[in-house]
Amino acid sequence: MTLDDVYISLGKAQTRLALETRLARDRALKGAAEALDGGREKILAANGRDVEKARAGGMKESLIDRLFLNGKRIDDMIAGIETVIRLEDPLGRIKAGWTLPNGLLVEQVTVPLGVAAIIYESRPNVTVDAASLAYKAGCSILLRGSSSALESNRALTGLFRAGLEAGGGIRNAAALADSGSRDEVDEILRARGRIDVVLPRGGRELIRRVVENAKVPVIETGEGNCHIYVEGGFDPDRAVEIIANAKLQKPGACNAAETLLVRRDALAALMPKLAARLAGKAELRCDGPSRRAIGIPPAGLTVNDAAPEDWETEFLDYILAVKTVDSADEAIDHINTYGTRHSEAILTHDMKAAEEFRRRVDAACVYVNASTRFTDGGEFGFGAELGISTQKFHARGPMGLEALTTIKYLISGQGQIREPG
């Protein structure tokens, strides 16, 4: 099948899927979960071939770990489908409704966005996560994983599709783009009119490439140069725990903090405690005043001078840049200059500073007195996550199923015509 044939098949499947009840969609997903459970050996065998090939090709062990599947990881994929089944139906919700002066009833109802495509890197679990979320939202989906995971994705998609059908659903609602060529990605990005949204999921380079080349709507995700700004008066012990949480818990996450902004009046109480807490755990890249406030670094702490490029770097590592500011204003300006509009936090007891921060910081998620690590569909209570949008168009912040919907107006009349005028 050419990609054009795949688009047509996905479009037809989506037209049918849009009419399926929640019950029917959930039963099909249940079938998919059972098919994965019954196909464990097939999945592991296919994954074994991918891993072997990757190792022979000299792939780093950290990347091979992302590719690798075992029984536990298959359990997690199946549990993921079960979670999606339990999620509330995003379709058929009446978001607004009103009656016009002439008696026409106008209802704004949620409907599926249409045909989605996801372009992602090695983790094979994304295949199953994305396919089940899309199915729940009444969207068909084109899956374009990395060529290194091709065998695994073929096995997973094959089982998923067969399982949908066994559960009374529509197998063609999910399809794998499996030529493995790079041209394929460009072709998908140009499929205007065939694909209603492309979700790139992966590293910075992938997302940039997709955003720059796409002729179809894209939801940009992922890049997070997040800040925590601390004012004097906020309990330094509590501040240290929040900063440690935001930096150390999962440094590779996009909601991890990268730069700490400290108001001058907080330096003396905060910096020595922070230095003690991060010793042996993270490197600090400090400006002059914050470095001086540490004094003699505790054993095991690496402190370096911050360079200008540190302010604009998403380290995704155990590194924290520290900058001294003289006011909330200065902190806000720094954030709006260097931030990626992802997640930003202020730690303060000053209501005016908190309010200014909330109003003026331009980001998807603005926190007062909490860790930035909460920016996450699961934490927000969305149940499952399609990613975190860093754009402002269509979807912003953690995306649940709603990002895969649009609206339709239903207008009910009794023969109304428009009056002249």
Place this chain on the structure above:
Amino acid sequence: MTLDDVYISLGKAQTRLALETRLARDRALKGAAEALDGGREKILAANGRDVEKARAGGMKESLIDRLFLNGKRIDDMIAGIETVIRLEDPLGRIKAGWTLPNGLLVEQVTVPLGVAAIIYESRPNVTVDAASLAYKAGCSILLRGSSSALESNRALTGLFRAGLEAGGGIRNAAALADSGSRDEVDEILRARGRIDVVLPRGGRELIRRVVENAKVPVIETGEGNCHIYVEGGFDPDRAVEIIANAKLQKPGACNAAETLLVRRDALAALMPKLAARLAGKAELRCDGPSRRAIGIPPAGLTVNDAAPEDWETEFLDYILAVKTVDSADEAIDHINTYGTRHSEAILTHDMKAAEEFRRRVDAACVYVNASTRFTDGGEFGFGAELGISTQKFHARGPMGLEALTTIKYLISGQGQIREPG
């Protein structure tokens, strides 16, 4: 100023505008309305130069009429600003809010989308409409009108900006792209990161060009190949009035009907009455059964045989294509094949057919027993309209101010950190 300088100026203005209260934004708009009122002579003189140049260049009178301004048309622009002032504030609305198990309060609040750009054809009133809507929504706006209206737009934008300032507002929130070169449009379409949305407003060619070349988010508007489908049993006199309304009231509007689909059992009662009603007013392009149902055409009615291309044509004229179908299913398939997902209507008393039509027709607005002409921001009660989106991404159907907003999550805590797991 180069366009880059303009973008920077618009960005700075937007950052300030986003913080203005509703009262401040409305006062600035009041200032703009007063400035236009006080600048009538200047506007008319500038417009006179545009019209003179257009006429010398051989522009058609119908196009010159679109360009032409007089006292009444200036009154209308001023009244338009007054309407925008009265509209509800689209900003600072809490769309959703909830508390997480750990006590974090999450609020989803509306904020401005950012910097908008509008690319439009000759009507100078669009300059004022778009600038006032954007200002109300906290967005700055780059105005790119046609070169034929350059003098008019310069005068209008100059007065509008001065008026904003006189009203205590931010004059740089609106700027005219006035080099008049075609390259300028392409440059705007590539300004990713500088411009948050481009709204093309004009004919099909303009919209296609924008959609195909844009690297910035676009909201596609305008094309409407709309249908009315009539079933037997629906009062033929009422059906005729609805069809006449949808076809004749404003044939150049995107919500006008272009093709009538008639179920075979409705032909005999409907077609002679429709023929009588449209005689001297519109041309019919009929398939065989619908033509035969008319019998001998009444005096003044032009009836021609429908050609296959008629099904896909947005006539924007006093022409109605008529096709006979055997079922609601066939009508729905025809609509989903040839329609532009704009506005579609069924006239029936059969609940099952109405329900199928509502569910299966893929369009922004789906009507039961009413004219398609109601697809309009004013009619829907939005007060003012940015256009009618025919895309599914970000905004669909008539767009009010909400299309120029996005959301921001505000998260309020008491020192929460994310638990491991």
